[in-house]
Amino acid sequence: MALPLAHPALAAADPELAGLVAAEERLQADTLRLIPSENYVSRAVLEASGTVLQNKYSEGYPGRRYYEGQQNIDQVERLAVARATALFGVDHANVQPYSGSPANLAVYLAFAEPGDAVMGMALPMGGHLTHGWGVSATGAWFRGVQYGVRQDTGLIDLDQVRDLALKERPKLIFCGGTALPRTIDFAAFAEIAREAGAVLVADIAHIAGLIAGGAHPSPAPHADVVSTTTHKTLRGPRGAMLMCREEHAKAVDKAVFPGLQGGPHNQTTAAIAVALHEAAQPSFRDYAHAVVANARALAEQLAARGFDLVSGGTDNHLILIDLTGKDVPGKAAAKALDRAGIVVNYNTVPYDPRKPFDPSGIRIGTPSLTSRGLGVAQMPAVADWIGRGVAAARAGDEGALTAIRAEVAELMAAFPAPGL
Numbered sequence: 237m238a239l240p241l242a243h244p245a246l247a248a249a250d251p252e253l254a255g256l257v258a259a260e261e262r263l264q265a266d267t268l269r270l271i272p273s274e275n276y277v278s279r280a281v282l283e284a285s286g287t288v289l290q291n292k293y294s295e296g297y298p299g300r301r302y303y304e305g306q307q308n309i310d311q312v313e314r315l316a317v318a319r320a321t322a323l324f325g326v327d328h329a330n331v332q333p334y335s336g337s338p339a340n341l342a343v344y345l346a347f348a349e350p351g352d353a354v355m356g357m358a359l360p361m362g363g364h365l366t367h368g369w370g371v372s373a374t375g376a377w378f379r380g381v382q383y384g385v386r387q388d389t390g391l392i393d394l395d396q397v398r399d400l401a402l403k404e405r406p407k408l409i410f411c412g413g414t415a416l417p418r419t420i421d422f423a424a425f426a427e428i429a430r431e432a433g434a435v436l437v438a439d440i441a442h443i444a445g446l447i448a449g450g451a452h453p454s455p456a457p458h459a460d461v462v463s464t465t466t467h468k469t470l471r472g473p474r475g476a477m478l479m480c481r482e483e484h485a486k487a488v489d490k491a492v493f494p495g496l497q498g499g500p501h502n503q504t505t506a507a508i509a510v511a512l513h514e515a516a517q518p519s520f521r522d523y524a525h526a527v528v529a530n531a532r533a534l535a536e537q538l539a540a541r542g543f544d545l546v547s548g549g550t551d552n553h554l555i556l557i558d559l560t561g562k563d564v565p566g567k568a569a570a571k572a573l574d575r576a577g578i579v580v581n582y583n584t585v586p587y588d589p590r591k592p593f594d595p596s597g598i599r600i601g602t603p604s605l606t607s608r609g610l611g612v613a614q615m616p617a618v619a620d621w622i623g624r625g626v627a628a629a630r631a632g633d634e635g636a637l638t639a640i641r642a643e644v645a646e647l648m649a650a651f652p653a654p655g656l
């Protein structure tokens with residue numbers, strides 16, 4: 237069992253809250269965390285995000301602030317920007333968006349008017365809420381035109397994307413998503429966007445770390461705007477960045493501030509800078525490739541145990557399991573696995589016959605377990621636990637789940653989490 241981190245001032249001032257933090261640390265140490273949008277940040281990133289930079293207001297951009305006293309903050313933000321542009325090979329980076337959803341909203345503000353058509357992948361197909369889905373502000377204030385994947389292949393139907401784009405003439409086309417196990421063809425999307433006269437936005441929230449580490453092709457040569465969170469495979473603090481060509485820099489910056497936000501979260505900017513520095517090291521390339529190798533191995537092991545994987549497997553960090561043939565709904569499976577110490581999320585699968593709040597799939601990924609040092613050799617055990625957990629969910633066998641939980645905790649103790 238990992239020792240809880242020392243937070244002496246917090247423990248003295250607010251033992252109740254400190255106890256919850258310690259419990260969360262223990263939970264993150266003891267469980268097998270398979271949610272593909274999560275990770276473990278380093279101690280350095282944790283420390284940077286807990287600094288006195290928190291105390292400073294810095295509306296504006298370096299050298300153009302509305303508050304004085306920016307001698308250090310300007311340098312922090314310039315460092316983060318310089319590291320982002322170098323790592324992703326872009327002209328311009330804005331590191332101020334509070335998170336991925338506000339970053340995407342800023343893109344709408346920069347390039348579209350309310351009521352305009354905007355295109356993205358449908359949420360149940362693997363897109364993100366902010367790509368024009370109805371319950372999101374982006375679907376309420378804009379006319380969301382949604383594409384999907386083919387039912388027979390589970391792959392994005394680029395012919396459908398082109399037909400829709402030429403018919404609807406959207407201002408924006410989003411590519412990227414939250415449940416896409418396959419490589420995104422940025423060049424093909426760019427060609428379609430050019431034909432349709434749309435701004436192409438590559439939302440690489442999930443795969444930014446893979447791109448930084450050279451384990452997924454880069455959107456930089458193809459997309460007008462690249463949007464990303466910083467807390468998923470990139471292994472930074474909860475935050476986001478918008479990157480673009482010089483021609484769009486002013487519009488993007490104006491949309492983030494003053495368009496949408498006030499003061500940037502300087503402690504987060506600092507932690508982003510640290511994460512970008514870490515992601516530029518050779519060891520991060522190894523990490524990104526190991527994430528993909530682990531996902532491939534895990535997918536093979538799951539398929540060998542009779543699991544049906546959307547698109548048949550994975551090219552990246554993510555696996556979408558269709559449980560229809562296992563006769564267990566996704567939610568029941570996810571909750572049972574959680575009791576077994578395996579943390580996943582239930583998810584719709586393309587053409588899901590069930591409702592989004594109780595869909596047919598579970599979504600898993602390898603970023604967190606790879607950060608702990610698990611490798612291909614451990615993937616058969618992981619697949620076994622998932623297989624036994626899903627079978628126990630179907631049978632209502634709580635004893636089996638408890639037994640798995642103990643086995644998981646034992647393995648995880650041998651692979652200490654970074655940051656904890």
Ligand SMILES: *Cc1c(COP(=O)(O)O)cnc(C)c1O
Pocket residue numbers: 273335336337338340363364366412413414439440441442465475
């Ligand atoms: C996670 C994600 C977002 C949103 O990020 P938040 O920080 O949760 O707001 C946006 N787009 C995609 C594709 C994502 O995966």
